[in-house]
Amino acid sequence: MNVSSSSAAPTHLNASESALKIWGGTPLSGHVRVSGAKNSALVIMAGTLLCPEPCRLSNVPSLVDVARMGQMLSALGVRVERNGDVLDIDASHLHSATAPYEVVSKLRASFFAIGPLLARYGSAQIPMPGGCAIGTRPVDLHVRGLQQLGAHVRIEHGIVYASLAGRNCRLKGARIYLDYPSVGATETLLMAATLAEGETIIENAAQEPEVIDLANFCRSMGARIRGAGTKEIAIVGTPRLHGTEYAIVPDRIEAGTLLIAGAIARSEISLSPVVPEHLSPVIAKLQEVGPQVVRDAEDCLRVLPAELHATDIETLPYPGFPTDMQAQFTALLALAEGDSVVTETVFENRMGHVAELARMGADMRVRGRHALIRGVPTLTGAPVMATDLRASAALVLAGLAAKDVTIVQGLHHLDRGYEHLDGKLRKLGARMERMAMAADEVVAAVPAS
Numbered sequence: 001m002n003v004s005s006s007s008a009a010p011t012h013l014n015a016s017e018s019a020l021k022i023w024g025g026t027p028l029s030g031h032v033r034v035s036g037a038k039n040s041a042l043v044i045m046a047g048t049l050l051c052p053e054p055c056r057l058s059n060v061p062s063l064v065d066v067a068r069m070g071q072m073l074s075a076l077g078v079r080v081e082r083n084g085d086v087l088d089i090d091a092s093h094l095h096s097a098t099a100p101y102e103v104v105s106k107l108r109a110s111f112f113a114i115g116p117l118l119a120r121y122g123s124a125q126i127p128m129p130g131g132c133a134i135g136t137r138p139v140d141l142h143v144r145g146l147q148q149l150g151a152h153v154r155i156e157h158g159i160v161y162a163s164l165a166g167r168n169c170r171l172k173g174a175r176i177y178l179d180y181p182s183v184g185a186t187e188t189l190l191m192a193a194t195l196a197e198g199e200t201i202i203e204n205a206a207q208e209p210e211v212i213d214l215a216n217f218c219r220s221m222g223a224r225i226r227g228a229g230t231k232e233i234a235i236v237g238t239p240r241l242h243g244t245e246y247a248i249v250p251d252r253i254e255a256g257t258l259l260i261a262g263a264i265a266r267s268e269i270s271l272s273p274v275v276p277e278h279l280s281p282v283i284a285k286l287q288e289v290g291p292q293v294v295r296d297a298e299d300c301l302r303v304l305p306a307e308l309h310a311t312d313i314e315t316l317p318y319p320g321f322p323t324d325m326q327a328q329f330t331a332l333l334a335l336a337e338g339d340s341v342v343t344e345t346v347f348e349n350r351m352g353h354v355a356e357l358a359r360m361g362a363d364m365r366v367r368g369r370h371a372l373i374r375g376v377p378t379l380t381g382a383p384v385m386a387t388d389l390r391a392s393a394a395l396v397l398a399g400l401a402a403k404d405v406t407i408v409q410g411l412h413h414l415d416r417g418y419e420h421l422d423g424k425l426r427k428l429g430a431r432m433e434r435m436a437m438a439a440d441e442v443v444a445a446v447p448a449s
């Protein structure tokens with residue numbers, strides 16, 4: 001059994017830097033590089049558990065979440081080594097199929113290890129990832145799907161125990177209909193099915209680009225998968241997969257966040273690499289609000305400055321408008337002339353940024369699943385608290401446009417999922433710096449430039 005410590009931790013993060021001070025109103029310009037997709041990297045890291053040979057992943061973003069996933073793999077006995085944006089992962093030997101609670105409780109994606117662990121080793125014990133700031137996020141669809149593939153699954157004392165009937169048993173292919181096109185459940189079942197006996201069909205599957213990326217990664221290890229990116233995915237199981245080298249797709253959510261940075265700062269900026277098709281719903285809505293998005297090259301987008309006008313958005317599974325862009329878009333609509341309605345249908349509690357944006361002078365309130373917004377001409381800087389990952393990005397975006405100083409607290413959310421967002425925005429001309437804040441300073445008003 002082989003264990004080695006993970007060196008996947010991001011290098012730019014400093015635990016003492018707990019708040020971001022932003023001097024708003026500075027125009028942005030120039031070009032910015034988009035990192036690899038967090039949600040692809042995390043699930044593909046889990047996917048390496050399927051493989052008894054070393055895998056090399058490139059374009060892996062440097063994020064707290066990626067470091068945590070590395071810690072979880074290390075705790076199972078996997079060797080994880082980071083060199084720049086490359087992760088070398090060797091899951092040839094495991095000494096445990098039990099994921100540690102300390103990591104799983106902080107990282108939703110670590111639960112996705114259940115499928116590959118079960119398929120390759122015949123058992124997995126993973127703590128329930130639990131609820132979080134954006135909703136209850138149960139795992140019933142993962143569990144039911146694994147049961148349909150022949151696994152015994154029970155939940156006891158907050159731990160999901162999954163196992164196969166006999167020592168040399170494999171999962172058995174099945175036709176699985178998902179009540180909801182859950183991204184995580186689709187990914188769990190897709191991974192599990194790659195090593196099952198026979199064919200698995202996942203109906204009403206999630207169509208997100210990260211599901212396609214995972215399927216491409218599995219295919220590069222020899223898996224037989226058709227239909228990823230459509231509502232029906234077919235997987236023909238194989239007894240063994242082989243090692244591979246794979247590059248993570250660009251992060252469409254980071255790219256969308258940067259497009260909104262340009263739009264909210266009424267500036268022209270360009271970004272690459274991106275897969276423009278992955279951003280279709282975001283670009284369509286942005287253009288409806290005003291700023292036009294030009295394709296400079298196959299993988300490069302430029303956003304042009306424009307007046308902002310109200311619009312309505314509703315989050316939906318892909319190819320609908322992504323819930324992971326809702327908070328950032330809400331920040332933009334705070335400054336769009338007229339009345340907008342933002343409807344969140346994917347998660348039941350993803351409006352934490354609304355009250356914080358209101359502190360900055362936004363005229364918006366939450367009514368059930370909706371944020372009702374009346375655009376204001378200006379926001380004013382204020383101390384604000386991030387409630388979750390995308391809320392933190394929304395507050396940084398609002399700070400770019402606000403008069404005077406905004407102090408965004410709760411940066412651990414931001415660092416979970418954005419590779420050095422503040423550094424990238426600074427490179428575009430934004431004025432912001434990290435500052436240490438003692439507990440008793442949190443939410444103290446500091447509105448002076």
Ligand SMILES: CC(=O)N[C@H]1[C@@H](OP(=O)(O)OP(=O)(O)OC[C@H]2O[C@@H](n3ccc(=O)[nH]c3=O)[C@H](O)[C@@H]2O)O[C@H](CO)[C@@H](O)[C@@H]1O
Pocket residue numbers: 039042108109135136137138139140141142143180181182183184185206210323324346347348
């Ligand atoms: C690490 C990762 O990839 N995270 C993404 C993934 O999360 P995640 O995979 O958790 O999101 P899901 O698509 O599974 O969740 C969507 C909805 O389905 C519900 N649900 C899900 C599973 C289940 O077993 N039962 C159930 O009821 C959830 O509570 C939620 O209301 O997709 C979300 C939707 O695009 C994104 O916002 C997250 O950024």
Ligand SMILES: C=C(OP(=O)(O)O)C(=O)O
Pocket residue numbers: 038039107108109134324389390417
């Ligand atoms: C909700 C998100 O991530 P996670 O599923 O890891 O919580 C997100 O990326 O916006």
